[in-house]
Amino acid sequence: MNAAHLAVSNLRVMLARQGRPVPVIDDLSLEIGEGEIVGMVGESGSGKTMTALAVLQLLPRGAEVSGSIRLEGRELLDLPESEMQQVRGARVGMVFQEPVAALNPVFTIGTQLLAAINAHRDLSRADARARAVELLGNVGLPEPEMRLRQYPHQLSGGMCQRAMLAMALASGARLLICDEPTTSLDVTIQDEIIRLIRRLAVESGIAVLFISHDLGLVSRLCHRVAVVYAGQVVEAGPTSTLLREPRHPYTRALLRCVPNLHEVGVVHRGIPGTPPLPGSSPPGCRFRPRCEFAVDACAAPQVLEPLAEDHLVRCGRAGELAGQPPIAVRS
Amino acid sequence: MPSARAGSLDGSAGATTLLEIRGLTVTYGLNTRHRVRAVSDVSLQVGVGRTLALIGESGSGKSSIARAICGLAPVEAGSIWMDGHELTTATDRPVAAGERGIQIVFQDPVSALDPRWPTWRSVAEPLQRHVDSAEERRERALVLLERVGLDRSFGDRHPHQLSGGQRQRVTIARALAPAPRLVILDEAVSALDVSVRNEILVLLDDLKKQGGLTYLLISHDMGAVAQMATDVAVMYLGRVVEAGEAARVIKEPVHPYTDALLAAVPTVSGDVIDPAFRPRGEIGDTAHPPPGCRYHPRCPLAIERCATEEPAMRTVHARLTACHRAEETRP
Numbered sequence: 178m179n180a181a182h183l184a185v186s187n188l189r190v191m192l193a194r195q196g197r198p199v200p201v202i203d204d205l206s207l208e209i210g211e212g213e214i215v216g217m218v219g220e221s222g223s224g225k226t227m228t229a230l231a232v233l234q235l236l237p238r239g240a241e242v243s244g245s246i247r248l249e250g251r252e253l254l255d256l257p258e259s260e261m262q263q264v265r266g267a268r269v270g271m272v273f274q275e276p277v278a279a280l281n282p283v284f285t286i287g288t289q290l291l292a293a294i295n296a297h298r299d300l301s302r303a304d305a306r307a308r309a310v311e312l313l314g315n316v317g318l319p320e321p322e323m324r325l326r327q328y329p330h331q332l333s334g335g336m337c338q339r340a341m342l343a344m345a346l347a348s349g350a351r352l353l354i355c356d357e358p359t360t361s362l363d364v365t366i367q368d369e370i371i372r373l374i375r376r377l378a379v380e381s382g383i384a385v386l387f388i389s390h391d392l393g394l395v396s397r398l399c400h401r402v403a404v405v406y407a408g409q410v411v412e413a414g415p416t417s418t419l420l421r422e423p424r425h426p427y428t429r430a431l432l433r434c435v436p437n438l439h440e441v442g443v444v445h446r447g448i449p450g451t452p453p454l455p456g457s458s459p460p461g462c463r464f465r466p467r468c469e470f471a472v473d474a475c476a477a478p479q480v481l482e483p484l485a486e487d488h489l490v491r492c493g494r495a496g497e498l499a500g501q502p503p504i505a506v507r508s
Numbered sequence: 509m510p511s512a513r514a515g516s517l518d519g520s521a522g523a524t525t526l527l528e529i530r531g532l533t534v535t536y537g538l539n540t541r542h543r544v545r546a547v548s549d550v551s552l553q554v555g556v557g558r559t560l561a562l563i564g565e566s567g568s569g570k571s572s573i574a575r576a577i578c579g580l581a582p583v584e585a586g587s588i589w590m591d592g593h594e595l596t597t598a599t600d601r602p603v604a605a606g607e608r609g610i611q612i613v614f615q616d617p618v619s620a621l622d623p624r625w626p627t628w629r630s631v632a633e634p635l636q637r638h639v640d641s642a643e644e645r646r647e648r649a650l651v652l653l654e655r656v657g658l659d660r661s662f663g664d665r666h667p668h669q670l671s672g673g674q675r676q677r678v679t680i681a682r683a684l685a686p687a688p689r690l691v692i693l694d695e696a697v698s699a700l701d702v703s704v705r706n707e708i709l710v711l712l713d714d715l716k717k718q719g720g721l722t723y724l725l726i727s728h729d730m731g732a733v734a735q736m737a738t739d740v741a742v743m744y745l746g747r748v749v750e751a752g753e754a755a756r757v758i759k760e761p762v763h764p765y766t767d768a769l770l771a772a773v774p775t776v777s778g779d780v781i782d783p784a785f786r787p788r789g790e791i792g793d794t795a796h797p798p799p800g801c802r803y804h805p806r807c808p809l810a811i812e813r814c815a816t817e818e819p820a821m822r823t824v825h826a827r828l829t830a831c832h833r834a835e836e837t838r839p
Binding site: 449 | 566673702704707728730736737759772776787789791
């Protein structure tokens, strides 16, 4: 693996809720190398988006952050706000879920894209425009010259997301954070967007943090996956390892929720219950109340331990549950 | 024009037809210059106790069919029959649909419930016309809440005190209040988190097993479709392109569009779109459908004939399909 482009270690984030600090991310570590796509998977409220916001230091007021976030070797948590502004946009690009809502409806794509290009660079009008056309072409928008003059409502959701990707990369960002970028898109368009993200990572060596609740989607795109539950990483490893040998019961349960088109007419029983609210996790394993394999020992705190090289699991029973067939995964 | 009698193929041949759509054309802005024909000459049948899934990208017309059945979309031509009674000629189409036993559950449970009302009141609202005593309506609402897995104490809570899954349970309870025979699920699980989505699918499956219910499932969530549907109709730009028994259509699609749509679903089985079937570009403009086969501009298998002659619906490999090359490409 390449030297880590982004290295998050022992990240802890506390948010103030009704006057008391509530942990939303607890001891989270994550590394992404150049050209590597790392997926972060979990249900709503697991801390996925908070991790992205922590990297960009856009957390809500009053948030307490500890640990370390190193981007290109530089510690972001020590940076003053003025320098952090140079990191956002110039070093890190961000793409959100609702592309149509993320774009300003009263400005053309060109105006918004040129603003992103000019934010961190001093280019002449003609050069900036040429760069805009190049960027739109690079994300596969047909007829880029015309798109510059169009408004967001004149573009489909998929085209808006391509324009968002162009903006995220406008200032030469080497880290791209995608937060559920395809959730509101049709599957066919989703497929196009993830192929585009993969191409950007492979061709330009951009590091990608891909946040999603869909393990099926993540497995199509990402080199490595981190499964998060209640603010903690519960399992992490290469995608193929996680799909073939998922060891944490939560990962297995998520895999059961992935569509299986080879089995028609069977409604699967998924994961009972709902994830705990921040601050209300039980002591010990946080997944314990929903876990089909929970035993008394699970009430003790669980540590994220290497099961094999590059495969980390936070479950005391991981070794013993190895033989359990998770789901039918065709080789 | 031969009709796509999805519900009447094989599996439900023995089942009595509950809902029948004959040559339905839904046109918005009929007497304006900007008319949009969202559904063109579609015929479908749903047998008693079956679950017919309508699938296709945004803009395919699937939601317009749902709305037309409920009397919420303008019908230009054709007719809709419920249990032998024509709904399209009624003076008040939404009321006629309700009286013949049709209810609908929408995607967003937040906007579907009145935030000022306790949940029991929302659930009891459809009973207003039939049950005079408020006490009796409340009691029935509480029983319905229990039926969808919420204990009676939920009756006095307000929507903001409920999770997304609990809210969707409440809207399902409300749909069940008038004892419907057909429940239309219009993207009813699409906005939910993985485990919650699974929970609602299990609930819908349980409710159907208790008897007396038929579903029309409108979804772009192919995982939900594979689990729930007994029959599938695939729509593209206002037309049905393939229809038949769910297992057949999903496992061995015949129409190239069905193939592309299913292959784009991210699964963990490692199946990806066969490049030979990858569609070009995005779904066209419903207001200006292309001549010939409406899918031909995106279809990698299109030949000259596809651009000029509209393919007729016919039986190929025990399902209906409208593709000139069906026999030749799927021997």
